[in-house]
Amino acid sequence: MDAAILIGIGLVMGVFGGMLGIGGSLVMIPAMVAYYGENQHLYQSAAMICNFFVAMASLMGHRKAKAFVPAVLWRMIPAAVIGVLLGVSLSNISLFAGRNSYLLARLFGAFLAYVAVYNFWRLFRPQMPTVDGSDPTLYQTTMLKSIAASIGMLTGTAAGLLGIGAGSVATPMQQFFLRMPLKRAMSNSAAVIVSIAWLGAIAKTATLPQHDIAIADALKLAAWIVPAALLGGFLGGHLMHLMHRHVVRAIFIVVCLLGAWQLLTVQPAG
Secondary structure (H helix, E strand, C coil): CCHHHHHHHHHHHHHHHHHHCCCCHHHHHHHHHHHHCCCHHHHHHHHHHHHHHHHHHHHHHHHHHCCCCHHHHHHHHHHHHHHHHHHHHHHCCHHHCHHHHHHHHHHHHHHHHHHHHHHHHHHHCCCCCCCCCCCCCCCCCHHHHHHHHHHHHHHHHHHHHHCCCCHHHHHHHHHHHHCCCHHHHHHHHHHHHHHHHHHHHHHHHHCHHHHCCCHHHHHHHHHHHHHHHHHHHHHHHHHHCCCCHHHHHHHHHHHHHHHHHHHHCCCCCC
16 A cells, blocks of 8 residues: 555544544545545554544643533543444444445445534534533533433444544534533543544454454554654644634535545445
């Protein structure tokens, strides 16, 4: 694989990942498919490794902005850890084995299309009432604790199944169910990704041999992409807090639509 292309993918995924509070797989996996063809299990493994580093770099910007909501994170993260292991297990079932791995890519594409449509709708509807999130007494009811944990479980499961950071799951769900402002929801999403991506990466990479893929192949991909993604994630995390929320959402929609088109039209390898 061309090193220059991999480095370019890493830089772009880092910028968008850091700016949008996602791991970067929404950029990386469709780009890998576009340049090198379908190999979903390999790409998901490498993407999970990269997601950890991209989200870690972006956390610097989010931490500086003091945008986290700890009361929600304490509920989301444990549930997400369980979810990511469940998701990885689902990604390895016989339905997605062999040449059928392209079905994972199409499933990912359908998910991106949904995310794009949802965010487009949110872009033009009146802003929902939100709460600041900085008050430590918020989100302490039994119902809100359960909602936060459920969001974490769904986030982790999507991350493990599709090889994504799953900020595209966690962010809108926090906005809708917890009435959380966009930038706080994105910051929380980055924290969740850091907490589960490393575990998902280990679990997914360990299962590559059952798909006749060498573990070393995923590690090589990540080794080329991660350094550029780190730089991009650092820049994107700071950039997000300087941009208007409508601009951030519009960029997110475009990224999702491009990725959806690429993955929904993917063909089986070979």
